[in-house]
Amino acid sequence: MNSSFEAFREAVADERRRRSVLWREGRPWHVLSSLQFERGDLTHLFQTADRLRTIEAEPNGATRLLGLLAGRRVVNLFGQPSTRTCESFVAAEEKLGASARVLSDLKATSFSKGESVEDGVRTLACFYDLIVARHPDDDFALRASWALDRSERPVPVISAGSGRSEHPTQALLDIYTLHHRWRGEVDGRRIHLVGDIGRNRAARSFAHLLTRFSGISLDITCHPDWAPEPAFVATLRAGGVEVAFHDRLEPALDRGPDAIYLTRLQQEWDQAPAELGTDERYVLREELRERIPSTCLILHPLPRVNELPESWEDHPGLAIWHQVRNGVWVRAALLTWIFGLTA
Numbered sequence: 001m002n003s004s005f006e007a008f009r010e011a012v013a014d015e016r017r018r019r020s021v022l023w024r025e026g027r028p029w030h031v032l033s034s035l036q037f038e039r040g041d042l043t044h045l046f047q048t049a050d051r052l053r054t055i056e057a058e059p060n061g062a063t064r065l066l067g068l069l070a071g072r073r074v075v076n077l078f079g080q081p082s083t084r085t086c087e088s089f090v091a092a093e094e095k096l097g098a099s100a101r102v103l104s105d106l107k108a109t110s111f112s113k114g115e116s117v118e119d120g121v122r123t124l125a126c127f128y129d130l131i132v133a134r135h136p137d138d139d140f141a142l143r144a145s146w147a148l149d150r151s152e153r154p155v156p157v158i159s160a161g162s163g164r165s166e167h168p169t170q171a172l173l174d175i176y177t178l179h180h181r182w183r184g185e186v187d188g189r190r191i192h193l194v195g196d197i198g199r200n201r202a203a204r205s206f207a208h209l210l211t212r213f214s215g216i217s218l219d220i221t222c223h224p225d226w227a228p229e230p231a232f233v234a235t236l237r238a239g240g241v242e243v244a245f246h247d248r249l250e251p252a253l254d255r256g257p258d259a260i261y262l263t264r265l266q267q268e269w270d271q272a273p274a275e276l277g278t279d280e281r282y283v284l285r286e287e288l289r290e291r292i293p294s295t296c297l298i299l300h301p302l303p304r305v306n307e308l309p310e311s312w313e314d315h316p317g318l319a320i321w322h323q324v325r326n327g328v329w330v331r332a333a334l335l336t337w338i339f340g341l342t343a
């Protein structure tokens with residue numbers, strides 16, 4: 001493929017051409033955007049995740065899983081802090097028998113000497129079969145994918161968080177969690193998204209994936225300074241999601257959401273970060289409990305600061321620890337799919 005980086009970016013952004021650049025032989029190759037997954041892809045991925053976790057629970061199941069990616073080598077390049085995403089990728093890779101290397105100190109790599117993304121990832125592709133990448137630059141994983149596609153040793157790239165724009169595997173595990181808790185009935189739900197939607201890549205990729213379901217109503221509660229850009233909202237609306245904005249929690253809670261998805265204020269992007277945490281209006285305060293029935297799910301990609309107090313731990317809808325556990329299986333399912341393996 002000899003296309004320019006800009007042409008590659010345009011193809012990835014284009015609903016009709018995305019699949020031709022990010023998929024190969026009917027399977028995901030690079031994973032850069034939650035929007036690259038259609039409804040049927042989600043069904044397939046979730047069935048695979050269910051199957052892998054069932055196998056692990058069977059006698060000798062864990063050993064069988066080890067054979068799936070035996071001999072493959074994965075590098076997890078984490079240029080930004082991570083606990084869950086990094087460790088669940090490593091756990092998924094190790095459960096499937098792949099070797100899992102973590103490179104988390106980019107200052108200790110030649111990127112700090114000014115090496116280009118292209119040269120850096122082409123080098124890694126000489127030693128590894130897949131690159132998982134988290135980076136503050138929105139375009140890092142995109143550029144890495146483009147560069148590798150033009151090289152003589154193309155390997156897949158999975159975004160594990162791209163700047164402020166995308167976090168596709170988080171969105172997959174979030175939807176998998178909803179799918180599980182609602183026994184597959186995600187259509188027609190009302191979802192309340194809270195926080196820094198303009199800069200929270202997890203919330204953004206999650207909202208995008210809601211377009212794959214029908215009849216979704218999305219209430220977004222956020223401070224105007226953290227509102228998502230119009231093009232983002234337009235994509236949701238074009239995808240059939242009914243979107244309404246609010247500047248405090250109560251009006252959207254009174255509309256009876258089936259799930260609330262809270263997010264952290266992304267203060268790492270601020271020049272002079274104030275005290276950590278968000279203001280009262282965007283905190284799930286104890287006094288709101290009577291407005292949130294036990295059937296309402298409460299999600300958060302984590303880490304949390306003050307927006308979801310620990311006192312909610314006893315709410316029957318709290319799904320945050322399910323999200324964390326589900327992350328391993330969704331990522332494992334994605335890895336087997338990329339490599340064309342059937343469990």
Ligand code: NCD
Pocket residue numbers: 084085161167170200201202263264301302303
């Ligand atoms: C998110 C991230 O890094 O984008 N965390 C995660 O991967 N679970 C959300 C956040 O940091 O707020």
